[in-house]
Amino acid sequence: MDATVPELPSLYSSLLIYRLVYHPLNRFPGPVSARISDLWLSLQAKDFDWHKKSLALYYKYGPFVRIGSSTLLIMHPQGVPAMYGPQSKCRRAELYTTFGAPYGILSPDPAMHRERRRIWSLALRDSALRGYEARIRSYTKTFIDVLSNAAEQKRSLDVAKWCTYLAWDVMGDIGLDQDFSLLRTGEEHWAFTLLAGWTKAMGIRLPPWLVTLLKSIPASGRAAQKFDNFCNAQLDAIMASEKSGAKSSMLGIMISHAGPHPSQDDLLHLQSDCRSIIFAGSDTSASTLTFVFYYLAKHPEQAAKLRQELLPLAGPDGCFAHQNIQNANHLNAVIHETLRLHPPGSVIPRQTPPEGIEVDGTFVPGNMTVIGSQYVLGRSEEVYDRPLEFLPERWHSKPDLIKDRAGYAPFNIGTHYCVGRPLALMVFRLVIAHCITQFDVQIPLSYDGTGFLDNVQEAHTWRLPNLQLCFRSCMTLGDVGGQCEQ
Numbered sequence: 001m002d003a004t005v006p007e008l009p010s011l012y013s014s015l016l017i018y019r020l021v022y023h024p025l026n027r028f029p030g031p032v033s034a035r036i037s038d039l040w041l042s043l044q045a046k047d048f049d050w051h052k053k054s055l056a057l058y059y060k061y062g063p064f065v066r067i068g069s070s071t072l073l074i075m076h077p078q079g080v081p082a083m084y085g086p087q088s089k090c091r092r093a094e095l096y097t098t099f100g101a102p103y104g105i106l107s108p109d110p111a112m113h114r115e116r117r118r119i120w121s122l123a124l125r126d127s128a129l130r131g132y133e134a135r136i137r138s139y140t141k142t143f144i145d146v147l148s149n150a151a152e153q154k155r156s157l158d159v160a161k162w163c164t165y166l167a168w169d170v171m172g173d174i175g176l177d178q179d180f181s182l183l184r185t186g187e188e189h190w191a192f193t194l195l196a197g198w199t200k201a202m203g204i205r206l207p208p209w210l211v212t213l214l215k216s217i218p219a220s221g222r223a224a225q226k227f228d229n230f231c232n233a234q235l236d237a238i239m240a241s242e243k244s245g246a247k248s249s250m251l252g253i254m255i256s257h258a259g260p261h262p263s264q265d266d267l268l269h270l271q272s273d274c275r276s277i278i279f280a281g282s283d284t285s286a287s288t289l290t291f292v293f294y295y296l297a298k299h300p301e302q303a304a305k306l307r308q309e310l311l312p313l314a315g316p317d318g319c320f321a322h323q324n325i326q327n328a329n330h331l332n333a334v335i336h337e338t339l340r341l342h343p344p345g346s347v348i349p350r351q352t353p354p355e356g357i358e359v360d361g362t363f364v365p366g367n368m369t370v371i372g373s374q375y376v377l378g379r380s381e382e383v384y385d386r387p388l389e390f391l392p393e394r395w396h397s398k399p400d401l402i403k404d405r406a407g408y409a410p411f412n413i414g415t416h417y418c419v420g421r422p423l424a425l426m427v428f429r430l431v432i433a434h435c436i437t438q439f440d441v442q443i444p445l446s447y448d449g450t451g452f453l454d455n456v457q458e459a460h461t462w463r464l465p466n467l468q469l470c471f472r473s474c475m476t477l478g479d480v481g482g483q484c485e486q
């Protein structure tokens with residue numbers, strides 16, 4: 001029977017007493033208000049600095065912190081295999097239902113996820129990646145033209161903005177067979193501005209029931225609908241060209257898999273996967289490249305080391321083939337070290353199985369939401385020696401600087417690990433190799449760059465502030481010398 005209005009106070013008091021006194025997560029420490037309401041997390045996340053706040057919780061309470069009525073933050077390296085690993089029985093948490101599920105690769109249904117993942121893997125297998133390589137090089141060349149222009153004029157440029165344009169152009173072309181020309185025109189595209197607004201709103205981490213409610217309100221649902229329409233239009237455009245035989249993009253490969261007469265379900269899967277290509281593949285790559293350039297500007301000795309490793313691997317025209325650099329130790333180490341310190345998509349929720357899970361001897365009850373934090377693990381003395389320093393050598397010549405390898409999983413592990421990992425790494429290697437062998441990266445004289453890390457925001461992926469850096473052609477370094485002005 002439904003509770004009547006006079007019964008509501010006693011219902012809420014019982015709920016309050018249960019959450020405060022009898023709840024199975026009660027033995028875990030954490031702020032008292034977090035025990036009472038899941039809105040506590042949204043209030044913390046609303047300033048888009050949850051990464052800093054979770055680190056503060058780790059320092060105050062340790063690796064297990066209760067951050068919601070039934071939500072536990074687990075910042076223990078062994079929590080990674082326990083929550084996400086191949087043997088883990090944890091499932092995707094309810095949050096995923098707000099990402100357009102039940103269709104596409106983000107579906108919480110294991111069988112549906114397996115099938116969509118198989119199709120994504122076809123679009124990202126080695127032979128497909130080889131087909132994408134020349135296109136990545138072509139956008140890298142346009143990116144280098146932008147850097148060269150600024151270098152010739154001895155002015156700095158906003159690396160965060162240009163890396164974002166590069167990432168969007170690459171994903172647009174490889175993912176959707178569309179040249180959005182952001183690098184060439186230097187102009188934003190409205191669809192990406194919309195997506196940025198939407199991911200930022202998602203970064204507030206409202207409880208899933210509230211997100212669903214807000215999406216049903218016409219005004220707030222309109223932006224999401226406009227973005228969905230944009231994605232669906234991309235799909236329609238490729239389907240039209242598919243009929244004339246073009247299968248050169250990830251989405252094209254997925255469409256061709258559905259056959260000449262896709263069912264309504266096939267279409268819904270493709271629409272959802274089209275959104276995932278855009279959502280998962282662009283901001284993640286843009287922020288990683290931006291952080292790489294930031295660290296190379298701060299650590300010129302690392303840039304020199306990279307150059308020394310890479311120059312002998314270049315072809316006669318100065319270009320790099322991915323197969324020649326994919327095993328370059330220091331290049332890979334710079335990427336790993338950057339992802340260790342700034343993992344995009346660090347907060348990944350899971351639901352524990354009814355029997356619960358064990359993390360290094362600590363029992364976590366069943367049917368709870370558990371969340372890891374790669375950001376915190378990347379800064380933990382339990383996982384790394386000198387965790388706050390940028391030391392790529394820990395990934396090859398100084399392995400002692402890593403204490404527990406289980407803690408490093410920026411692409412996640414297990415059934416849901418990032419299917420785009422090989423593509424992302426290929427893009428990073430090609431862009432970094434071409435840029436760092438042609439340019440020296442510097443922080444301008446009049447801008448010390450210290451505010452950059454402080455002002456980075458976290459909203460599912462990173463939201464980056466302006467990062468002004470100078471690129472100086474390696475050829476001209478000798479004759480002019482010194483740093484450029486902002």
Ligand code: HEM
Pocket residue numbers: 105106117120276277280281282284285288343344345348409410411412415416417418419420421423424
């Ligand atoms: C720096 C680059 C990237 C990072 C750090 C990253 C990270 C991640 C992480 C942590 C997950 C796991 C999410 C979960 O368990 O729920 C994931 C999943 C996923 N990523 Fe990435 N990603 C990156 C780039 C890409 C790219 C370029 C693409 C697309 C081409 C992509 C597509 C996906 C997809 C589709 C999934 C869902 C996989 C599944 O559910 O089976 N990612 N990514």
